[in-house]
Amino acid sequence: MGQTPVVRAAVMSDVARLAGVSHQTVSRVLNNHPSVRPETRERVLRAARQLNYRPNAMARGLAGRRSRVIGVVSFDTILYGPAATLLGVERAARAAGYGINIVALERIDRVGMTAAIDALTEQSVAGVVIIAPMMTAALAVHGLPTGVPAVVVESGVGTGELPSISVDQVAGARMAVEHLLGLGHETVWHLAGPQDWLEARDRADGWRRALERAGRPVPSVVTGDWSPRAGYEIGQRLAARRDVTAVFCANDHQALGLLRALHQYGVRVPEDVSVVGFDDIPESEYLTPPLTTVRQDFDEVGRRCVAALLELLDDGVGPTRTGHPLVDPLLVVRDSSAARRS
Numbered sequence: 427m428g429q430t431p432v433v434r435a436a437v438m439s440d441v442a443r444l445a446g447v448s449h450q451t452v453s454r455v456l457n458n459h460p461s462v463r464p465e466t467r468e469r470v471l472r473a474a475r476q477l478n479y480r481p482n483a484m485a486r487g488l489a490g491r492r493s494r495v496i497g498v499v500s501f502d503t504i505l506y507g508p509a510a511t512l513l514g515v516e517r518a519a520r521a522a523g524y525g526i527n528i529v530a531l532e533r534i535d536r537v538g539m540t541a542a543i544d545a546l547t548e549q550s551v552a553g554v555v556i557i558a559p560m561m562t563a564a565l566a567v568h569g570l571p572t573g574v575p576a577v578v579v580e581s582g583v584g585t586g587e588l589p590s591i592s593v594d595q596v597a598g599a600r601m602a603v604e605h606l607l608g609l610g611h612e613t614v615w616h617l618a619g620p621q622d623w624l625e626a627r628d629r630a631d632g633w634r635r636a637l638e639r640a641g642r643p644v645p646s647v648v649t650g651d652w653s654p655r656a657g658y659e660i661g662q663r664l665a666a667r668r669d670v671t672a673v674f675c676a677n678d679h680q681a682l683g684l685l686r687a688l689h690q691y692g693v694r695v696p697e698d699v700s701v702v703g704f705d706d707i708p709e710s711e712y713l714t715p716p717l718t719t720v721r722q723d724f725d726e727v728g729r730r731c732v733a734a735l736l737e738l739l740d741d742g743v744g745p746t747r748t749g750h751p752l753v754d755p756l757l758v759v760r761d762s763s764a765a766r767r768s
Contacts, residue, residue, distance in 0.1 A: 438479070438548055445473035453544045496524045496735065497546030497554040497574075499539065501531045501563065505652055506679070506707050507625065507722070508557055511579055514728025515555050522732055527551055531563075539566040547574055553735045555579065556588075561622045575738040577731050580624055589734045591727055591751050595625050598720040598755035599632025602674045602702040604640075605718070605757055609700065610766040611672035613642045617660055617684065618649045619676035629676050629704060652676070654683035661687025664699075671699055671766050678703035678710050678719055685713060685762070696764035706758055715761035726753045 442452045447470060454462050455470040462470075473479075496519045500512055512528070519526050527549055529542040539556070546554055553575035558564045564580045567588060578590045606614045616633045619626030630647055637644045648664075650656025657680035664670050665688050675681040681703035688695055695701055695715055703710065706721035730753065 438544065440477055441470060441473045441479050444477060445470045453547055493550045493552040494524050495549070495551050496526050496732065497543070497549070497551035498526050498528045498557065499531065499542045499546070499554060500528060500557040501534055501560075506677070506705055507724075508559055510722070510724040511557050511559075511727055514724035514726075515557075515579075515731055516728070517725060518728035518732040521729075522736065524552070524732070534560055534563045534566065536566040539563065543574060543576070553577070553739055555731050555735060559624055561624060561627075564624060575735060577735045577738070579727060579731055589738070589751065591730045591734060592753065593722045593727060593755055594752040595628035595755075596632035596635070597752075598704060598722070598757075599629040599674065600636040601755065601757040602704070602720055603633050603636035605759065606672040606674065606700055606702060606763060607636075607640055607642065609672075609763060611700065612766075613637060613645060614672045614674050615645045615664065615670050616647050617657060617673060617675045617680050618647050619680070620651050621649060623652075626676055633674055650680060652679055654679050654686070656680055657683025657685075658687045660684065662691065664688075665691035665693045672763075673699060673701050675701065675703045678705045678707045678717060681717055681719070681762075682709075682713060685715075685717075689714075695762055697767060700763040700766075702763055710758075711760060713762070718760045718763040719758050721756040721758050723753055723756070 438452050438456075442448060445452065447466060451462065451466065452470055455467050496515075498512060498515055500508060503509070516526050527546060529545055531538045531542055543554055551574070554577075556563075556567055556576055556578045558567055558578055558580040564578075567578055576588050578588050580590060580592055603614050614633065614637065616630060618630045621627060634644055648660050650660055657675060661684040664673065664684070673684060675684060681701055684701060685695060688699055693699055701717065703717050703719040706719045710717040710719050730751070
């Protein structure tokens with residue numbers, strides 16, 4: 427007896443290939459997006475009929491039922507901020523009775539973003555949360571014609587019609603600078619993050635504004651990546667300067683490397699130099715000395731993202747009931763900052 431042949435169900439890419447269009451165009455047609463020419467729409471629908479292509483029933487909402495899955499577009503990273511944001515979204519989704527389906531991008535551009543959202547659409551998600559902390563990712567979101575309800579987690583760049591939720595990075599940097607100036611430091615040096623990151627730009631902007639508002643000198647910004655190595659290498663240079671008494675680091679991992687370099691060169695913290703970080707990673711309170719830092723409430727970011735997405739699903743507008751799109755940061759004062767000694 428012969429075996430029964432296995433028939434593979436057609437998928438969206440099969441329709442795109444037969445119709446001679448992109449995967450994105452097929453998604454637009456199936457989601458009734460208006461910016462498709464009639465002849466293209468007909469060609470796609472004809473190919474779908476020929477292949478007997480049937481989108482997942484959950485995605486189409488059998489009997490008016492909504493999928494209980496939220497899609498999340500992130501990128502392949504173990505950095506604390508994006509990872510903690512993802513965890514905050516997952517917790518909020520679970521609390522609201524939803525699961526999550528994650529697509530982690532290796533390539534952050536419009537093509538990769540579109541492919542990720544198309545993939546999630548095929549997997550029956552009710553809507554999408556896009557974690558876009560880098561400039562390239564935020565720009566890729568602009569005008570993305572998916573037909574899928576979406577909310578963006580990012581900072582500093584408008585996203586058109588898509589609701590955007592983020593921590594107030596500028597306010598967090600201002601808190602750090604004002605704290606150090608209040609301790610009697612003449613000015614504050616800044617170890618900045620990569621300039622293609624929106625958070626790094628906003629934190630540098632908040633640092634600069636706070637110094638200018640106080641009428642204090644603005645030192646040249648020193649830029650590194652997010653790693654302890656960057657903090658260590660820059661710290662070796664700063665340790666040789668006697669005019670550096672306070673440093674605001676763009677994240678806690680930089681601060682960790684800076685503390686190591688200052689200790690190695692005999693510069694005491696906080697007696698000689700005060701240090702403030704950003705993020706409040708779990709290790710911050712166990713450093714030597716425990717690190718003063720700016721805490722981001724990632725659980726609140728996740729809650730507001732999911733709430734805004736559910737509003738979009740309910741009435742097509744949002745956020746209105748979720749509150750302000752900027753989440754307030756919190757300054758956590760520990761032993762790495764102290765009054766300036768003469």
